[in-house]
Amino acid sequence: MAESDQVILTMTGISRAFPGVQALQDVDFNLRRGEIHALMGENGAGKSTLIKVLTGVEAPDTGVINLDGKEVQVKSPQHAQDLGISTVYQEINLCPNLTVAENILIGREPRRAGRIDWKRMNAEAREILLRLDVDIDVTRTLGSYSVAIQQMAAIARALEIASAKILILDEPTSSLDAYETSQLFGVMRKLKSQGTAVIFITHFIDQVYEIADRITVLRNGKLVGVYDTAALTHLELISNMLGRNLVELENVSKSRTRRAQSFSSEPLMQARELGSTGAIEPFDLDLYAGEVVGLAGLLGSGRTEIASLLFGIDKPDHGTLTYDGAVVRKYSPLASIARGVALSPEDRKAAGIVEDLSVRENIVLAMQASRGWFRFLSSAKQTEIADKYIKLLNIVTPSPEQPVKNLSGGNQQKVILARWLATNPQLLILDEPTRGIDVGAKAEIQKLVVALAEEGKACIFISSELDEVLRCSDRVVVLRDQEKITELAGDEMNETLIMQTIAGS
Amino acid sequence: MAQSNSLWRRFTTSQVFWPLVALGLIMLFNAFFTPNFFKLEIKDGHLFGSLIDIINRGAPLMVLAIGMTMVIATAGVDLSVGAVVAISAAVATVLINPALGNTLIASDKLVENVTATPLPVVILAALVAAALCGLWNGMLVSRGRIEPMVATLVLMVAGRGIAQLITGGQIITVYYTPYFFVGNGYLAGVPFTLFIVAAVGLFAWLLTRKTAIGMFVESIGINVKSSFYSGIDEKNIKLLVYTFSGICAGIAGLIVSSNIKSADANNAGLGFELDAILAVVIGGTLMTGGRFSLLASIIGALVIQSMTTTMYAIGVPAMAAQAVKAVVVMVVILLYSEQFRTVINRLFARKEVQS
Amino acid sequence: MNRSFKIDRKFVPLLATVGLFTIGYILGAIKYPGMARPQTFFNLFIDNAFLLIAATGLTLVIISGGIDLSVGAVIALTSVVAADLMENVGLSSLVVMPLMLLMGAAFGALMGGIIHYFKVQPFIVTLAGMFFARGMAFFVSLDAITITDPIYRSLSLARIHLIGKAFVSVHVIVAFVVLAVFMYLAHLTRFGRTVYAMGGNEQSARLMGLNVGRTKVMVYTLGGFCSALAGLVFSNNLLSGHGLYANGLEMEAIAAVIIGGTLLTGGVGYVFGTMFGVLVNGLIQVLIIFNGELSSWWTRIVIGLLTLVFILVQSTFTSWQRRQAGIRPTRKRSDAVATTSDGAVVPDTPTS
Known part of the structure; x- marks a missing residue:
């Protein structure tokens, strides 16, 4: 069989720009029948935009999609389904209150004399699931099953209702444990043997090697390459994903070694066997005033989970945390702020900015929260603080009274940093502070982090961009699969070693 | 010149602009169709007239709207205010009623101009009862994590029963004249209720705008997760706004029972929760929470009340007026x-293309 | 497997209500022999037939994730308009009754249309609908109108004997027909399942290709229809119409639906359960009457508390079920498709 016979989908020269961002730039992608094809890249690489183009959520600016040899224009998600392209998301788009059988068959339920034939529906649903080697009671509600089973029901629906030829699994394993993952892989292998083409999006390197035939890597909206899994080492894959940032980021202080000597002897914060089941395995961590500790690892490796524990968003179910010599008992953002800890969260939109409030209010929010209800900052004082940080961080806004939602991503990020700097923290946890912002703002934030450490503050710096972590940090903690693997400092701090550690080789 | 321009712009983009326009339109309608609408008379040193009437009758609603605004700004709602009005009215009148604690009493004693409890205690007790109701709602919403609409529904259903329990199922009439002053009195020629509204409004304004509470309320209403990450004490803010709404309902209950000189557990404050919500919505505060303006809500309440009064004036029966409302x-x-707006814009756009 | 011994967990709230009613009635019958008479039992249905009809329509609305506050007002409006058309216009009740049902359905459809097409919260729209309907009732007549139509009168007085002398009214038969039709609709038609799907997750229901818009308008149309029918039964019972009738009835109906095991947030519930919600409501009144010492306001307090208990039971039950399934909270990914509060899909602006 010629190779072209096997190809079911080709996407050629796909580009898509959003205001201020080139999300996809001339990307090619092809998919064969009966293959599991991993789509990989860090945040902002363009994976989700590529999938949105394929499923008709976004129209490409340029580029051609060929399905089964015919050129198609995917107009809407519904149209994509009609064409046989179905997506199963991590947050499953089914109804948890209906039975499994209904979720699989609603819209095409078997009927007798105009009414739903429940008996036949249950039998059919059971049979469909059995074909995927899933044997469960289909009359129970979907919500009473684990996420893995729910995902399988979603897959069954995609195959049955949409008669999917192409199945997109968007981070299906993020909330599954090892056993559930193996269950899902079983289903995926079954689909593969039946000729379905599967696009598998994930952050878990090991899983890609376990199941994928080929890998397409994207970075910064561009195609890095398409590889046979067998011919690509872990290390090569990771270096392809993380890449070397070719953009010139200027003048970040390189005086790490000097700073390294000026650490105080007592750690500011000390975690011992700190952990939370299902989020992060128990880990030890010491943080000293005046240093920047980088957390390196892929998305989902436990970086954000460590930040959540240290800031009191989540409570640990294991180990102890000491701050300034005292054991931490109260886990809440408010208590953390009182201790002098600050967190700039990963998800700027959902957990960072308060959209409709002004820049001024966003900046003073945390400071005011720590002062309580009645020690109110007068509006003159608020404006003074806002003006100070707008100037200090070079925030571009027409006025402090502008709603923060009208600002660009980089400036929103700076507003959040200003919010925390205003609380005068001793420990700053920055989770992806440079994601989705332009190069200039990136460099400014990196410089700021280093400057803060030199002032004697402790910083935790989390980023998907390795060179950035290396440039800013004095030490790097490497994480893999929700576990702290090692800590690197001094000469060990180089990209190769970090990537080897992440790759687990 | 530039100065006045930007002032005008600030006015037109502010939250009070559209409610004021609505109020203006109603007034304009009255100028043409209702004779003597704007006529103010002074009788016995008191101001009389339709405008004064609107303020006086609208007072309970304005007070309720102030409390409701803060609740809605946190993306909540308080359905129980009508029932709390009844409870507060019931507590006050029962405490005044000379029959208190003494069922065997001569009927001429009942209609005497006396109170069984000192007036300050009466008022305090009614407000404490209302505050407890609000606190209950706040606990269910903030600690029980029950949806506001569901949580306050409980008291809405049970509240009138509680009010009846307090009054023993009777309509209690008050004959104690000092109490009438709350809802019918005049101070410096204008209705005393106006002073109550002003006092509650001023207190709420100080509470929200001269402390951090207003900012926290808006922040929670816009993005509760970001607010939590910023260290805002979301639970206690919610507890506070529901309690405050309860107290406002208590004050409204005092005004209503004083005004009609009696408390009817079944009908006192009936439908008030809906009027209060509508006042807030007309005032431009979104039901999804966020930015709020107490003044705009008060104007919203005036819009509703003046609409009602206008319709009475042109002869629409009181009960039928609600259809127009x-x-x-x-x-x-x-x-x-x-x-x-999108649909309207599209309609117009299409017409332009056709022509 | 011991499946046959296991009661499906989703029936627990419903069974609780059924049990509550049964035990309550039996205990009442032991204490007050009058309650053991068949007619007392049937009176429960006779007195609450209109509430049962209204609550049945409301059940579907609530399961779909909405709410209808106009129930009581539409009952009042129907009673007045029907009385006016029969007494003052002189139409036969045979013409008036279908006309009223049409009016109720059209009113519901209008509210459903505004809710769906303009994305205004059901709470607000039906609230305005409630004001409107009640106001219109007073536009038609300020005073109560007595109905003298002979057919209407004979319908009102008709008795259907079941056991010996014990009887039910025509209203009860109507209520049971409505109940049966709605049970059929809810459990055996795609429309009904779409209603459940919407209540569970409207966004998902849309993504599953279900016709959410049409279903939503339909649900409110049926709700309006049921309210109008309840209004006819109500006015037939009293043989008059007045704008003050059924004041606050929407709250009683909502309480009955919740006590009947339906989740106020939508997606879960049974039309059949609503019947027991209505019966519990009626039982409390009966017990209070037979007791003779307790006052009638205890009904409201007990109903309010029962509502709270059921809300609490349901919320702990839901979280317990989630824990059983071992569902861990999943971290929201920033590049996922975001859902706004009104359920519209808004693709996030991608960052890169």
Whole structure:
């Protein structure tokens, strides 16, 4: 069989720009029948935009999609389904209150004399699931099953209702444990043997090697390459994903070694066997005033989970945390702020900015929260603080009274940093502070982090961009699969070693 | 010149602008169709007239709207205010009633101008009862994590029963004249209720704008997760706004029972929760929470009350007036709805293309 | 497997209500022999037939994730307009009754349309609908109108004997027909399942290709229809119409639906359960009457508390079920498709 016979989908020269961002730039992608094809890249690489183009959520600016040899224009998600392209998301788009059988068959339920034939529906649903080697009671509600089973029901629906030829699994394993993952892989292998083409999006390197035939890597909206899994080492894959940032980021202080000597002897914060089941395995961590500790690892490796524990968003179910010599008992953002800890969260939109409030209010929010209800900052004082940080961080806004939602991503990020700097923290946890912002703002934030450490503050710096972590940090903690693997400092701090550690080789 | 321009701009983009326009339109309507609407008379040193009437009758609603605004700004709602009005009215009148704690009493004693409890205690007790109701709602919402609409529904259903329990199922009439002053008195020629509204409004304004509470309320209403990450004490803010709403309902209950000189557990404050919500919505505070303006809500309450009064004036029966009110309110809400604007814009765009 | 011994967990709230009613009635019958008479039992249905009809329509609305506050007002409006058309216009009740049902359905459809097409919260729209309907009732007549139509009168007085002398009214038969039709609709038609799907997750229901818009308008149309029918039964019972009738009835109906095991947030519930919600409501009144010492306001307090208990039971039950399934909270990914509060899909602006 010629190779072209096997190809079911080709996407050629796909580009898509959003205001201020080139999300996809001339990307090619092809998919064969009966293959599991991993789509990989860090945040902002363009994976989700590529999938949105394929499923008709976004129209490409340029580029051609060929399905089964015919050129198609995917107009809407519904149209994509009609064409046989179905997506199963991590947050499953089914109804948890209906039975499994209904979720699989609603819209095409078997009927007798105009009414739903429940008996036949249950039998059919059971049979469909059995074909995927899933044997469960289909009359129970979907919500009473684990996420893995729910995902399988979603897959069954995609195959049955949409008669999917192409199945997109968007981070299906993020909330599954090892056993559930193996269950899902079983289903995926079954689909593969039946000729379905599967696009598998994930952050878990090991899983890609376990199941994928080929890998397409994207970075910064561009195609890095398409590889046979067998011919690509872990290390090569990771270096392809993380890449070397070719953009010139200027003048970040390189005086790490000097700073390294000026650490105080007592750690500011000390975690011992700190952990939370299902989020992060128990880990030890010491943080000293005046240093920047980088957390390196892929998305989902436990970086954000460590930040959540240290800031009191989540409570640990294991180990102890000491701050300034005292054991931490109260886990809440408010208590953390009182201790002098600050967190700039990963998800700027959902957990960072308060959209409709002004820049001024966003900046003073945390400071005011720590002062309580009645020690109110007068509006003159608020404006003074806002003006100070707008100037200090070079925030571009027409006025402090502008709603923060009208600002660009980089400036929103700076507003959040200003919010925390205003609380005068001793420990700053920055989770992806440079994601989705332009190069200039990136460099400014990196410089700021280093400057803060030199002032004697402790910083935790989390980023998907390795060179950035290396440039800013004095030490790097490497994480893999929700576990702290090692800590690197001094000469060990180089990209190769970090990537080897992440790759687990 | 530039100065006045920007002032005008600030006015037109502020939250009070559209409610004021609505109020203005109603006044304009009255100028043409209602004789003597704007006439103010002085009788016995007191101001009389339709405008004074609107303020006096609208007072309970304005007070309720102030409390409701803060609740809605946190993306909540308080359905129980009508029932709390009844409870507060019941507590106050029962405490005044000379029959208190003494069922065998001569009927001429009942109609005497006396109170069984000192007036300050009466007022305090009614407000404490209302505050407890609010606290209960706040606990269910903030600690029980029950949806506001569901949580306050409980008291809405049970509240009138509690009020009846307090009054023993009777309509209690008050004959103690000092109490009448709350809802019917005049101070410096204007109704005393105006002073109550002003005091509650001023207190609420100080509470929200001269402390951090207003900012926290808006922040929670816009993005509760970001607020939590910023260290805002979301639970206690919610507890506070529901309690405050309860107290406002308590004050409204005092005004209502004093005004009609009796408490009827079944009918006191009936439908008030809906009027209060509508006042807030007309005032431009979104049901989804966020930015709020106490003044705009007060104007919203005035819009509703003046609409009612206008309709009485042109001869629409009191009960029938609510149909017109409903239509007006629906139009206002649709004008705030983005989808409605889109549909209208599309209609006009199509017409232009055709012509 | 011991499946046959296991009661499906989703029936627990419903069974609780059924059990509550049964035990309550039996205990009442032991204490007050009058309650053991068949007619007392049937009176429960006779007195609450209109509430049962209204609550049945409301059940579907609530399961779909909405709410209808106009129930009581539409009952009043129907009673007045029907009385006016029969007494003052002189139409036969045979013409008036279908006309009223049409009016109720059209009113519901209008509210459903505004809710769906303009994305205004059901709470607000039906609230305005409630004001409107009640106001219109007073536009038609300020005073109560007595109905003298002979057919209407004979319908009102008709008795259907079941056991010996014990009887039910025509209203009860109507209520049971409505109940049966709605049970059929809810459990055996795609329309009904779409209603459940919407209540569970409207966004998902749309993505599953279900016709959410049409279903939503339909649900409110049926709700309006049921309210109008309840209004006819109500006015037939009293043989008059007045704008003050059924004041606050929407709250009683909502309480009955919740006590009947339906989740106020939508997606879960049974039409059949609503019947027991209505019966519990009626039982409390009966017990209070037979007791003779307790006052009638205890009904409201007990109903309010029962509502709270059921809300609490349901919320702990839901979280317990989630824990059983071992569902961990999943971290929201920033590049996922975001859902706004009104359920519209808004693709996030991608960052890169």
